[in-house]
Amino acid sequence: MSVAPGFQPVHRESTSALITRQLREGIMRGTLPAGTQLSEVSLAAEFGVSRGPLREAMQRLVQEGLVRSELNRGLFVKELDEAEIRDLYLTRTAIETAAARAVAHGETVTQSLERLRARATAMAEAAAAEDLQALADADFAFHEELVNLAGSPRLHRVHETLMVETRMCLTALQGTYFDPEDQVAEHSRIVEAIAAGDDAAMVREIEEHMQEALDRLVRATR
Amino acid sequence: MSVAPGFQPVHRESTSALITRQLREGIMRGTLPAGTQLSEVSLAAEFGVSRGPLREAMQRLVQEGLVRSELNRGLFVKELDEAEIRDLYLTRTAIETAAARAVAHGETVTQSLERLRARATAMAEAAAAEDLQALADADFAFHEELVNLAGSPRLHRVHETLMVETRMCLTALQGTYFDPEDQVAEHSRIVEAIAAGDDAAMVREIEEHMQEALDRLVRATR
């Protein structure tokens, strides 16, 4: 039994982790809209578990900041007002600029750029096909890829939450029209700044991109 | 009842939140050293609660990344190897540079600078008195103040965890000697860069400070 046929260590997950993931997905997709109370009994019934594991999952989401807890009253999906959205994008900028710099100074810049370009291309194709859903997905995939390539577990964890919140915002305004070409161009500029290894340019492009995205959002909200 | 005598809305906290805070403190101070298993029964007994609330607190810490969960085996205080420490400082750099920029561009720069200068002065005094404990505390207070002044709930939340991890590292190497003057000088330079409103300088100073701190740590670890 000493041969190693490339097996991976079995990594099972605790039930609370599983439930957490599903709830997060629900919040993200808008199945659980902002402000809704998360009833323990009904959710537990839906998941087919007792309230114990479910409550543990809830506490995770509270810690993550996706859920707000009111003592003896219940848990509610966090609502995002304009100030919160600004803060969200401020933090995204912090994380993603750091990620970009890590990627640019990393060992495997060439491969990283290849993957980022692929993501940018996917966005361009979706824009050309006028498939807004695909465009949005490719957009998220780009930013997730950027942070993944940085190879930082902490940046990744924080960013994961931020992306859920971002998706929350966009889901709430589904159907709003954004100019696809602008978005595609902004992402390309980010990639090229990384390729050029120009730290200042990277930061500037990401900042501008976030500012644009934020403006689009705020404009659509009013 | 329309007069507003400056009362604050009562905000009580759930038991799990309270326990979480205490456990976090324990991890930070080294009462619960890295790697130790967190026994549910003994901890529950110590806190005088049942395992329910305690488990909820644990899940929070898992989500925060301070505790690692092994299924059916237990929960362990996360250990930080060199790669983790590097990642920690990378992320701190990301958060604190963003905070510094927010402070520099904020409405109340003057007041903010005042408070930061006060923190820097406290450090200098501790260094002059050769009180290493006070110096370390003042150091932490400076960085916490910096992020608080940014007024960003997200940056704050993330930073809180990072500071716990930082303290974990330092507690583990208690007794090691670092040159106080260097540390004091680095912090002063950060404040002055913010005062000058020079974004690039701010980023550079914080980056260098983090790099220095990281080097000190890694050197001490080996």
Next chain:
DNA sequence: CCCGTGAAGATTGTCAACAATCCGGAGATA
């Protein structure tokens, strides 16, 4: 008509018991 009072219902917070899983060592077997 308005406001304070009180009880019913529902929801969350907590607990102690039960089930499942894992780790260690004693003993048997080759």
Next chain:
DNA sequence: TATCTCCGGATTGTTGACAATCTTCACGGG
């Protein structure tokens, strides 16, 4: 001697029941 098997003890995972709290709504007094 080395290895396999099995059992005991301990720890975690899960559950259902009980206690505490909050909300709602009807009722009665001013």
